[in-house]
Amino acid sequence: MNQIPHIYIHVPFCSGKCLYCGFYSKIYNKNSVDRYLDALESEIKAAASTYNIQPKTIYMGGGTPSLLSTPQLKKIFQTLQRYINLDETTEWTLEGNPGTFTDEKISVIKEYGITRISLGAQSMDDKILKNMARRHTAEQTIQTVKQLQSSGIKNIGLDLISALPGVDSATWKRTLDEVIALNPQHISVYALSIDPNSILHEMQTNDINKLEPGCPHPEQRALASAKKTEQQPQSTINHQQSNSTDPLSTAETKLTAAGYHHYEVSNYAKPNHQSQHNTAIWQGADYIGFGPAAFSRVGLYRWENPIPEASPQCPAPNSQRKDRCSSEDPNPKTKLPAEVTGVPRRPSVCTHTLQPRGTPVTEAQDAAERFMFAFRLYDGINPHTFATKHGAAAKTLLPYWLKQLEALKQEGLVTCKQNVWSLTKNGRNYADTVAEYMLP
Ligand code: SF4
Secondary structure (H helix, E strand, O other), X not given: OOEEEEEEEEEOEEOOOOOOOOOOXXXXXXXXXXXXXXXXXXXXXHHHHHOEEEEEEEEEEEOOHHHOOHHHHHHHHHHHHHHOOOOOOOEEEEEXXXXXXXXXXXXHHHHOOOOEEEEEEEOOOHHHHHHOOOXXXXXXXXXXXXXXXXXXXXXXXXXXXXXXXXXXXXXHHHHHHHHHHOOOOEEEEEEOOOOOOOHHHHHHHOOHHHOOOOOOOHHHHHHHHHHHOOOOOOOOOOOOOOOOOOHHXXXXXXXXXXXXXXXXXXXXXXXXXXXXXXXXXHOOOOEEEEOOOOEEEEOOEEEEOOOHHHOOOOOOOOOHHHHHHOOOOOOOOOEOOOOOOOOOOOOOOOOOOOOOOXXXXXXXXXXXXXXXXHOOEOOOEOHHHHHHHOHHHHHHHHHHHHHHHHHHHHOOOEEEEOOXXXXXXXXXXXXXXXXXXXXX
């Protein structure tokens, strides 16, 4: 079996639920986390005896991994050290939120070789943060970055979300300026999308006034309702040019002027600080995911770990809303990836083992998917080189890809230089749609 060079660990615990969140996560609870850690160890141990895992990168995302206590984090680090050969690991990222790092925690993070911290800043405006039910302030973001920097963490990324409800142009520019002033090595700028599994979506699409009392963040219902009419339709390919005053264009202008390379649709980095992990995934590398709702791509197989409530031992709840708002459950946690239905209830975390890998995709599907992902990278892709590298199925698809690319070029969405195709500035606004054109 081929070597699996990348590991993702989903740590699905947070201190609350952000309104826009569509990820699977649960409210932090020590007992739940401890059960999760035992299950994670079982899963990693089983995988280590099944697959050839030699990670060049490890990414611990969530959720909020930095919310775990120092002993809990240590347990994950030690589990990986015990069962996986980490000799080739050059990048190890841990996601966190501002205000969740203690000096002791940072010390342990450094001791175990974590090389990169990715912080969810999202906005530098306290009112916006509060409106979205974030549990930190802009000042905490500043202090956490300084704390990490002064302790010697040399690779820090900050995540931002553009077009959050209530953010005007001046607020957005101020957020960008303040984040740039912190001098992180990496900045991600995600456009707000209303995830169908998010509270925000429920507030916008349902009669939000009928949400049960006690649902999280009722004060946001009016805001969400007011913004409902402002939502933009899904991007489609057309002849519109990007608006230089839109938030993403503003971000690109400011960040590139500050020395950040726009290397992927949503990602900017100082020289030599691209996310190795994410870049490898976009380039089509295999990866294995651990933890509830984690995805894996190994050869022709893709699978998603079950969430506890979806396993036979842990029956799914009868009602999502009941779970979200139940007075029996103090944890109104409801984060779900788009691919998952059902909401965590009880038991909060079940032991799970390696899942069957299911039905493999065809070689053509595999090649098309990896080609599509690679197109997100702004350095572009040489379809001929890609086809040579990815076997007969990719070679068969090559004429189709070239035909599609020529059509997109006529639309001004892609450009070609010496057989390397890349998105134009306008094409970056439609990257997902452009990528879908590569699927036969
Ligand atoms: S968006 Fe908020 S609730 Fe969702 S995983 Fe991140 S911190 Fe947790």
